[in-house]
Structures are given as C-alpha cells and as structure tokens.
Amino acid sequence: MAFDSIEFVVFFACTVCLYWLLGIRYRAQNALILIGSYFFYGWWDWRFLVLIAGSSLLDFVIGKRLSDSASATTNRKRLVAISVTANLCLLGVFKYCNFFIESLAQLLQLAGIEHGLDTLPIILPVGISFYTFQSMAYTIDVYRGKVTAETDLVTFLAYISFFPQLVAGPIERAGRLLPQFHRVRELTDDLVKTSVMSMSYGFLLKILVSNTCSGFVSVGFHENNVNGWSSILAVLFFAIQIYADFYAYSLIAKGAAGLLGIQLIDNFRQPYFAANPSDFWRRWHVSLSTWLRDYLYIPLGGNRGSKSLLVRNLMVTMILGGLWHGASWNFIWWGVGHGLILVLYHLALGEQWKINISLSRQIILRSATLLWILVSWWLFRAQGDSIIDLASRQFSDFTLLEFHTRFFVTFICLLVLVLSVDAFMEFDREERTRRWLNRPFVFSTTLAILWLISISMFQAFETQFIYFQF
Amino acid sequence: MKNLLLILNHLKGALILLLVFGAVAGMGMDGVDEADGRLGNVEFTVVQQQMSQIHRAADHDVVFLGDSTALNDIDARELQKIMGQSVVNVGVMAACGTETINGQLDFILHQITNTNADHHPHIIITINPFSFRRLDENLAGFARQNLTGRLQSLSMQRRIRYSIRSLIGQVLTWPLPGSFGVAHGDSRGLVHAMELGNGTFADPNPPLHSVRLTADAVNDVSAIKDTEHQLLANIDAKIIAELRESGCSVDLLITPIPLEISTRSVRQATLSLNDHTVNQLGLNDWLAMPWTMSGEWFANQHLSAEGRATYTKALAIKLQQRYSD
Numbered sequence: 001m002a003f004d005s006i007e008f009v010v011f012f013a014c015t016v017c018l019y020w021l022l023g024i025r026y027r028a029q030n031a032l033i034l035i036g037s038y039f040f041y042g043w044w045d046w047r048f049l050v051l052i053a054g055s056s057l058l059d060f061v062i063g064k065r066l067s068d069s070a071s072a073t074t075n076r077k078r079l080v081a082i083s084v085t086a087n088l089c090l091l092g093v094f095k096y097c098n099f100f101i102e103s104l105a106q107l108l109q110l111a112g113i114e115h116g117l118d119t120l121p122i123i124l125p126v127g128i129s130f131y132t133f134q135s136m137a138y139t140i141d142v143y144r145g146k147v148t149a150e151t152d153l154v155t156f157l158a159y160i161s162f163f164p165q166l167v168a169g170p171i172e173r174a175g176r177l178l179p180q181f182h183r184v185r186e187l188t189d190d191l192v193k194t195s196v197m198s199m200s201y202g203f204l205l206k207i208l209v210s211n212t213c214s215g216f217v218s219v220g221f222h223e224n225n226v227n228g229w230s231s232i233l234a235v236l237f238f239a240i241q242i243y244a245d246f247y248a249y250s251l252i253a254k255g256a257a258g259l260l261g262i263q264l265i266d267n268f269r270q271p272y273f274a275a276n277p278s279d280f281w282r283r284w285h286v287s288l289s290t291w292l293r294d295y296l297y298i299p300l301g302g303n304r305g306s307k308s309l310l311v312r313n314l315m316v317t318m319i320l321g322g323l324w325h326g327a328s329w330n331f332i333w334w335g336v337g338h339g340l341i342l343v344l345y346h347l348a349l350g351e352q353w354k355i356n357i358s359l360s361r362q363i364i365l366r367s368a369t370l371l372w373i374l375v376s377w378w379l380f381r382a383q384g385d386s387i388i389d390l391a392s393r394q395f396s397d398f399t400l401l402e403f404h405t406r407f408f409v410t411f412i413c414l415l416v417l418v419l420s421v422d423a424f425m426e427f428d429r430e431e432r433t434r435r436w437l438n439r440p441f442v443f444s445t446t447l448a449i450l451w452l453i454s455i456s457m458f459q460a461f462e463t464q465f466i467y468f469q470f
Numbered sequence: 471m472k473n474l475l476l477i478l479n480h481l482k483g484a485l486i487l488l489l490v491f492g493a494v495a496g497m498g499m500d501g502v503d504e505a506d507g508r509l510g511n512v513e514f515t516v517v518q519q520q521m522s523q524i525h526r527a528a529d530h531d532v533v534f535l536g537d538s539t540a541l542n543d544i545d546a547r548e549l550q551k552i553m554g555q556s557v558v559n560v561g562v563m564a565a566c567g568t569e570t571i572n573g574q575l576d577f578i579l580h581q582i583t584n585t586n587a588d589h590h591p592h593i594i595i596t597i598n599p600f601s602f603r604r605l606d607e608n609l610a611g612f613a614r615q616n617l618t619g620r621l622q623s624l625s626m627q628r629r630i631r632y633s634i635r636s637l638i639g640q641v642l643t644w645p646l647p648g649s650f651g652v653a654h655g656d657s658r659g660l661v662h663a664m665e666l667g668n669g670t671f672a673d674p675n676p677p678l679h680s681v682r683l684t685a686d687a688v689n690d691v692s693a694i695k696d697t698e699h700q701l702l703a704n705i706d707a708k709i710i711a712e713l714r715e716s717g718c719s720v721d722l723l724i725t726p727i728p729l730e731i732s733t734r735s736v737r738q739a740t741l742s743l744n745d746h747t748v749n750q751l752g753l754n755d756w757l758a759m760p761w762t763m764s765g766e767w768f769a770n771q772h773l774s775a776e777g778r779a780t781y782t783k784a785l786a787i788k789l790q791q792r793y794s795d
Binding site for chain 2: 016017020021023185186187189192193196208212215216218219222224225227230259261401402403404406407409410413414440441443444445447448451452453456457
C-alpha cells in the first residue's frame with residue numbers, strides 16, 4: 001500500500017483512531033502497530049510477510065541468545081555471524097541473485113564459453129534492504145552491548161515492521177526506536193503540528209513535484225531520445241525528483257509515526273546545500289549513511305591508519321552503498337564515483353580547503369559538489385543501460401528545441417519551490433518560520449492550500465516511490 | 471481519546487478552510503476526467519486541437535477527417551503545397567468512435583447550410599481497415615464536449631479541479647509520454663507541430679520491422695468482417711447524402727496496412743468491407759490508392775515519416791486528377 005493512495009489514507013485514519021482509543025495501553029498499541037504493519041506490508045503481496053516474519057524471528061531469537069550468553073565471546077560472535085549471514089543471504093537471494101547470474105553469463109559470453117545460465121523467477125520484496133539492515137543492526141548493537149535484547153516478541157516484531165518506515169526507511173536504530181515502544185505515548189501540540197505539516201508537505205512533494213518530474217525524466221531517458229539538451233534537462237529534473245520523492249516518503253513516514261506518538265530521525269538535512277562531498281553524506285539519506293559509517297566504514301578502520309587504508313575503506317563503503325541501492329552496474333559505478341570524489345576531497349585537497357575556508361573556495365567547493373551530484377544522478381538513473389552506450393546516444397545531438405525553454409521554466413519553478421522550503425530550514429536559525437507557522441490561522445491556511453493542490457493533482461501522474469525498489 | 475481530540479482540533483481549521491474553498495472530499499478522485507485535456511496526454515491534446523479547428527474546416531478546399539491514420543499517414547501541409555489548394559485535417563482517432571466522425575460531418579454540414587456559401591469543400595473520410603469501434607468513453611465524451619462547447623457540462627467539483635490545474639498549468643508544463651515527449655515535448659509542442667502540418671503530424675515512433683506488426687494485426691481479420699464493430703461501416707449515410715446534396719464531394723480513403731499482413735483472407739475481408747461501405751454511403755467508389763505498403767514504411771500502426779511523405783505525394787497526384795475531372 002503506497003502512501004500516496006486512497007487506501008493508505010483510509011488505513012492510516014482507522015489505525016490512528018483505534019490506536020488512540022486504546023489510551024495508555026501501550027502494549028496493546030504495539031500489537032495494533034504489528035497487525036497494521038503486517039496488513040500494510042501484505043497489501044503488496046502476502047508472501048512477503050513470510051520473509052519479514054522469518055527474518056525478524058531469527059534476529060529476535062539471536063538477540064535473546066546474545067544477552068543470555070554474555071560471557072562466551074566465541075558463541076556470541078557465532079550468533080551475530082549467523083544473523084548477519086542470514087540477512088545478507090536474504091538480500092543475496094531476493095535482490096542480487098539474478099544480477100550475479102546475469103553478470104556471470106555476460107562474463108562467460110565475453111570469454112567465449114557456452115553456458116546455460118538463466119535468471120530465476122524471483123520477485124524483489126518491497127523494502128527488503130531497509131528492514132534487513134534495521135534487523136541486522138539490532139543484533140550487532142546487542143552484540144556490542146549498545147542495546148539490551150528485546151524480550152517481548154510483539155514489541156520486537158512491531159519495531160522491525162513499523163509501517164511508517166518499513167518500506168523506505170529511515171533505517172532506525174534499536175537504541176532510538178525500541179525504548180519508544182516501551183513507554184506510554186503522549187501527543188503534544190508541537191508534535192501534532194509538525195507531524196501534520198510533515199505529512200501534508202510530503203504529499204505535496206510527491207504528488208506535485210516528484211510525479212511531475214518523472215515525466216520529464218522519462219523523456220530524457222527514453223530510448224528514442226538523442227537530444228543532449230533533453231538529456232541534461234532530464235538529469236536536472238531527476239535531481240529534483242529523487243530528492244522530492246525520497247524526502248516526501250521520509251516526511252510522510254515521520255509525520256505518520258509522529259501522529260502515533262513515535263519520533264523518527266530526520267533522513268534529510270537539505271542535501272543540496274552541502275558544502276562539500278563529505279557534507280553531502282551527512283545530509284542525504286542520513287539513516288543509511290550513518291548505518292554504513294557505523295557498521296562498515298568504522299569497523300574497516302575508518303580514517304585511522306594509512307592513506308591507502310583510508311582509500312580502501314572509503315571505496316569499499318561507497319561501492320557497497322551503491323550496490324545496496326540496486327542490483328545493477330550503474331549503482332556500482334555510482335558508488336565508485338562517490339568513493340573517488342570522497343577520496344579526492346579527503347586526500348587531494350589540502351587542509352586550507354577544510355578549515356577557515358575563504359568565500360571563493362566555498363563557492364567553488366559547493367558548485368563542484370553540486371555538479372558532481374548531478375553527474376552522479378545520471379549514473380544512478382542509467383539503470384539497465386550500458387553507461388557508454390547511454391552517453392553516446394543521449395548526448396549525440398545538441399539541437400535546441402522550442403519546448404526546451406518551457407521545460408526549463410518548469411524546472412526552475414519546481415526547484416524554487418523545493419529549495420525555498422529547504423532554505424528556510426537551512427538558514428532560519430532563529431526558527432521564525434516555525435513560530436510563524438504556529439499561528440493557528442497561518443497553520444490552517446497553509447495546510448488547506450497544501451491539501452487543495454495535492455487533491456487537485458492527485459492521480460494526474462502516478463509513479464511509485466523510487467526507493468520502494470530498493 | 472484526548473490525543474485523538476488533539477489531532478482533530480489541529481485539523482479542524484484546515485478542514486473548514488478546505489470546505490470554504492469548495493474542495494469537498496468527493497472532488498475528482500476518479501482518475502483522468504474530461505477536464506484533464508492537456509495534462510501531458512496525447513489523445514486529449516489532439517482531440518482538443520482538432521475540435522478547435524473544425525469551426526473553420528468548411529473554409530478549406532479539402533477537408534480530411536477520420537481515424538488516426540488521417541492524422542499520421544498524410545502530410546496535409548505538403549498536399550496543400552503540391553495541389554495549390556488549402557488542405558486541413560480535423561480527424562482524431564478511432565477511440566473517439568464513429569459518433570465523433572458523424573458529429574464532425576454534421577457540424578461541417580451545418581456550417582455549409584447555415585452560411586449559404588458558394589464554397590463547397592471536398593471531404594475525404596480517411597479510415598484504416600483495422601480501425602474498429604474500440605470506444606474510449608472519456609475521450610469520446612471529451613470530443614463531444616469540445617464540439618458542443620467545452621466546460622458547460624462539467625460538474626462544479628470538476629470545474630474547481632480544472633481551474634486549479636489550469637492555474638498551475640500557467641506556470642508549469644507537463645511532458646507528453648514516450649516518443650511523443652521526445653519529439654514534441656509537451657502539448658503545446660504537439661499543437662505547434664499540428665498547426666505546421668495543417669492538422670497532421672508524423673508518428674514519432676521509430677520505423678518498425680514489419681514482422682513485429684504482423685503478429686498483432688493478423689488476429690484482427692475476423693474483426694474486419696464484423697461490420698457491427700467496424701468504425702468505417704457505421705458512418706451515417708444520411709449526413710453523407712446531405713453533404714453531397716449541398717454540393718460537397720465526399721470520398722472514402724482507405725489508408726494502407728503493411729503488405730506483410732495482407733494475406734488472402736485480410737485482402738478479401740478488406741475489399742468486402744470497402745464495397746459494403748461504399749454501397750451503404752451511396753458513393754461510387756473509394757479513392758483508388760494503394761492500401762498496402764511494405765512494413766518498412768511503418769512506425770507502429772501508422773506510416774513512418776518517410777512512408778508518410780511517399781504516400782502523400784501519391785495521394786496528391788490522385789486528388790489532383792480527381793478534382794480536375
């Protein structure tokens with residue numbers, strides 16, 4: 001069930017009503033979350049429920065065993081290895097199996113070896129990368145002693161399957177989310193207002209901005225397109241689309257969770273205002289980048305040790321980060337590109353580019369970062385195509401067509417809409433905007449306008465949330 | 471309960487305002503409707519543009535109407551250049567149904583009879599043997615509304631929705647899907663192309679190998695024979711007769727199908743249909759143009775740009791001969 005559907009609106013309204021009718025009985029509320037989340041997830045395909053339930057149960061049992069065997073280090077290592085292996089196997093089979101088969105078949109073909117390799121009829125379960133990472137992080141945290149093992153099965157299953165963030169994150173840590181399931185939830189004026197506003201702005205971003213952009217992106221990436229300007233515009237639109245789409249999901253998730261009295265982390269912090277490549281990853285898909293930092297980059301050695309180790313750690317982290325997004329070579333190249341840019345930033349640029357940086361250097365660095373991000377989005381969107389073939393086709397003709405101006409104007413309008421809201425959040429240090437929005441009339445009018453536009457544009461162009469496929 | 475009331479309390483103001491704005495909950499949750507005409511949709515854009523042109527159709531020397539082959543298989547601007555007569559196409563697509571073609575013919579008839587003008591255009595009904603009555607109610611309804619006066623029949627809710635979308639559409643544009651988006655960008659781009667082509671434009675899809683066409687089309691042979699479901703066989707003979715009485719010439723142009731699918735049974739079925747239609751409409755014959763062409767000249771079910779140019783030249787010669795008689 002997608003957030004931008006009538007079914008979800010009805011489902012969510014019913015869930016919220018039932019949830020708060022349960023009053024302070026938070027265990028019953030957890031059970032309701034579990035039932036609701038499984039219903040929400042099973043709406044796509046009930047068979048997916050077997051996977052999520054199996055994966056969650058395994059990690060619940062392993063978590064308990066880990067807390068029981070506090071002193072036996074070997075046994076604990078073995079247990080956490082089982083959890084990590086099982087989760088990675090789940091991803092390997094359902095997400096990467098066909099990619100590996102296809103790549104092997106291509107390799108054998110290149111080598112002139114005959115083969116009978118064929119892909120398997122596997123459906124990629126929605127959101128599998130998100131919940132397996134969340135579940136895996138739990139056992140690792142229990143192993144590291146950062147969180148205590150969950151003893152209540154219902155609460156644990158509700159934590160893993162919590163519907164607002166189940167299919168596209170944010171990937172929540174047990175240490176942050178589980179304690180919230182163990183206490184009586186209360187709503188405050190501020191939480192209700194920010195949650196309702198988050199959801200409403202999220203719907204607007206999805207319905208108006210992201211869905212509109214998707215059409216322009218399809219034009220530029222269409223197999224018949226050979227016009228370079230259409231392709232450049234498509235990349236620009238994709239930069240807005242992917243941000244608006246994923247940010248919209250995160251906002252709706254945060255808002256929906258907030259109305260259930262549960263707070264999720266901010267997954268985005270105005271990423272296009274990033275000062276440098278490293279800063280971008282502190283702002284974009286924060287829950288994944290911190291996951292990769294804590295469970296991959298730092299265990300590999302992080303930035304401690306020699307320069308060559310740093311290069312290795314950055315490249316491994318970013319390539320695996322790329323592969324996390326999808327089983328396709330373009331995601332690997334996307335990861336390689338980001339890894340190389342981070343290496344360049346950390347090693348090639350001197351300290352004068354990082355501390356007390358001058359205004360001109362700030363401008364150069366911000367512009368270069370933004371330019372690289374755009375190039376990287378082209379790699380990201382080039383799914384299913386050979387990068388070289390795509391580039392030679394997409395940029396073979398640079399005739400300016402009369403509709404390009406209209407496309408560009410639409411791009412600027414959508415960009416201004418998205419970035420102006422971001423700019424308020426980035427630069428409004430005194431939070432004047434929030435105080436202004438706290439005025440009842442301003443709040444209600446803003447909401448009504450957001451709803452009116454969303455309802456008017458509803459179903460005009462329907463596209464699935466991009467991150468659902470990951 | 472307290473928390474639920476808190477949520478409702480915060481939503482109350484916005485809900486009241488929404489009602490004040492007139493955007494009640496029932497407002498247009500029913501997918502694409504007639505008001506969405508130019509929202510990145512090829513068919514609705516074509517219908518709207520062609521219906522806006524029909525008001526001046528009777529002023530031209532040659533008027534084409536019919537299914538999408540009238541739009542894509544003929545270059546009306548090129549015909550005009552070759553023939554030295556003004557040529558326009560107001561044809562839409564098969565999904566608009568025979569009722570739309572009959573409505574357009576009736577509209578032209580009224581224009582001619584109401585103005586009592588001496589000018590009597592040559593009308594050419596252009597239809598492909600594979601155009602069946604696969605009516606799209608939304609599109610046909612939209613065509614009807616455009617023929618009779620656009621928004622009058624829209625409900626209040628749809629008008630509000632249409633107004634908001636139009637307002638947004640003043641600033642933003644929406645691309646057309648697929649090859650149409652690549653070639654024309656948006657609705658305005660397509661309209662521009664149609665204006666340049668006097669109501670026609672080349673199918674933007676790349677030429678297809680005829681084999682790909684064959685598989686889908688051959689199965690339709692039985693449907694050609696079924697005149698009940700044929701677009702061509704259901705044109706109103708009475709309007710045709712009245713048009714001819716008013717001084718207009720009315721011709722039937724059967725547009726080409728790929729040679730590769732023209733099996734014996736297809737040929738027989740098509741010829742029989744043509745004869746049936748010619749007799750029913752009281753015409754002497756259909757325009758003797760080749761109704762098969764090699765599959766290489768096709769892009770999807772229409773002629774490709776090259777095929778269209780070749781066909782147009784041949785048609786120009788045929789029409790010059792016919793109208794000089």
